Structure formats: C-alpha cells, structure tokens
Amino acid sequence: MTIKIYGPAASRAARALWIVHELDIPFEHVPMEMKELKGAEYLKVNPNGKVPTLVDGDFKLFESMAINLYLAAKHGKDGFYPASLEDQAICHQWSFWGMTEVEKSLLTVLIDMFMTAPDKRKPETVADALKALPRPFNVLNGALQGRDYLMGSQFTVADLNLASICSWARPIKFDFTPFPNVGTWLDRCLSRPAYKAARATK
Template identity: 45%
Template sequence: MSRLRIYGIARTRAFRALWMAAELGLPYEHLPIEIGEAGARAPEFLAINPNGRLPFIDDDGFVLFESLAITLYLAKKHSLGTLYPASLQDEARAWQWSFWAICEVDRGVNIWSLHAVRLPPAERDAAKRDEALKVIAAPFKILDAAVAKQPYLLGNEFTVADLNVAAVISRAIEMDLAAVPNLKTWLTNCLQRPAARKALALKNKADSETSPDVTRRIARINRL
C-alpha cells in the first residue's frame, strides 16, 4: 500500500497535486472522491479534512489541505534544489507566485471556464464570463511580462512556481490568449511536460464523465 494518498477527483484542484506527484515520480494512491455531500462533505472525509473541500492528502499519516500547500510540501520534501528552489529568495518567489495565482486568477479562470466551456450552452452566463475576463486581464499581463524575459518564472528551469501557476490557470489554455503571447507559449510548454500530460489525461477523463447536473452542482456549491 502506497504511503501517499491524494483525495479528490482530477477535475478539481486535485489536478495540481496529481501533476506534482507525477513530476516527482511518486507512488501514490488516488482516491477520486467528488465534491459535496457524496464525497468530501461525507462524515468519513470531513473527519480527515474538516473544510469539506478538495484536494487533501495523507502522507504517511501527515494530513494537508490547500492544493498549493500540498504541491509546495511535496516538492520541498522530494526535490529540494530542483523543482523546489534551494535559495531563500527563490523559495520566497515560489511562494509569491503561488499566493498570486490563488488570489489574482484562480476564481476568474474557474468562472470563465464554467460559463464559456463547461456548463451547457443555454445555462452559461455571458455577463459572468465577461466580468471574469476583465478581472484576469491585468494579472495575465503581469504573468505575460514575467515570462517574456525568461523561459520560466524563476529563470531558466521549470520549478514548483511554474507548476502552481500553470496548474491554477490550466483551463485558460482554451481561452483566446492572443493578447498575452508569452503567457500562451509558457503555459503550453508547462502543460506539454510528460507529468502534466499524465495529470491532464486524468482531468480530461473526469471532465468527459461529468454530467451537466454535476457541473451545475459545482457552479452552485462554489458560487461561481
């Protein structure tokens, strides 16, 4: 039995943890539980993560929630000096980009994706979609400028900073990114990594198996 358990169906933010586990080549057990009462809010899972949200992990008895805390933890544990920066300043930059992604673009990309792609066409709210695009336009310009001068966020090498930001905005790959060409190239490169493709295969499969009812529930529960 593997010591690392990753909880959460791959269509959720569990995708971020699954991508990191693949980058690190870790053996793990994936428990693809659903959001809400049928999954993360069932008593047995609330007993592990009282937030009732996904993802969370159990690493040999060590329980952790928050998707990017999970990726940072796994990278530092297994890839210090490679995927996880060794210097104090680069570590801080990895945190900076991770917090930035959660605060500036996570919700906007999710709203856009639901109202541009994932909800049945008749139920998409164009006003929500357009407002989300407005909210993410300025931060996307910041990211575009950051990857215009160097291939990756911390320099020449792909690190946890790239994984975290690219995983948060992965659904933006379906947007028109003509206004941010450097972001588009960088995101494409990140998502073409073999580990990303493995995690994306799980995510795409979960997406394709998701019924409109579940997508509606996702929009309602997450207030998107």
C-alpha cells in the same frame, strides 16, 4: 508509507496529481465522488469537505498550493524547489498570486461555459471575469520576458502551480495573443509528460 491524494483528476486535485508524477514519488490516488465529500468519514480527513487533500502518514494537509509546496520542499530535486529562501519565497509568491489574481476569473468562465445549463448562464458575469484577466496576464507576460520559466531556465514548483491554474484558460479558449510569453510558457508547461500523465488519471 505511501502518500494518499484525495480528489478526482477533474478537480483541483489535478495539481497534486501533476506534482507527484513530476517528482516521481509513489502515491495512492483516492478519486472520491463529489457527493462523498461531505460524508463523516471524509470530513475527518478534510473538515472542509473539499479536494484535494494530502495524507502523508499521520500528517494531513488541505489547500492545493500548500500541498504542492510541501511535496516540492520534501521531494524536489535539481532546483525544482529552489535552495535559497528568497527563491523559495518567489515560488510561494507566484502560487498565491495565481490563486488570488487569476483563479477566480478563469473558474467563473469555465463553470459558466461547461457546468451551467444554457438558460442559467450569466454573460455579464463572464464578461466581468474576462475583463479582469488582462491585468494579471500582463504582469505575468512581463515576468516571463526573455525567460522560459518563472525562475529563469529551470522548471520549478512555481511554474507547475501557476500553470495548473492557468491551464483552465485552454478549455475556455482564452486568447493569449496580447500576452505571447504567457501563451508560450503555458504550452511549454502543459506539454510535460507528468502533466499528461496526471490528465490521463480518473
């Protein structure tokens, strides 16, 4: 049975859309309007009323990183989801790290810049968010020293998950000059055809 991915491409569903293109698996995309998310029908699919959601037969899953790690484990080939427990754990590590250390700050700036009326913007909140980013980006810069991808020379689900979060740094024009390895790695990840295909989705 074809899997279903719920959520518009201009949301965290972009992450799930990227991975299904990357894995080249058939899928049905249910874009959803934001206003439909709290409707009774959709709440049966995802009680949070949020996107993305994955439906794979009778199996339902929410949380973008959990969805991507599940799809990678189920369909990943050629090391995209590594074989060893330790390497799998490192993929989980970077996925959780992106969510907890980077996502909120980037999203705060993104929302203020593009989704907030000029008179409602909060420059101080944005400044605080921007101040929080050098610390994690410094860590990531160190981890990428001398390697193309987080696990070495192989693009894995860790790169996809983390780059999908860090992609928000591009529209806000975050300056990666002090973190050159991060900037180059992000460009490398975001130049993949599967990312571009996901972006072209509704």
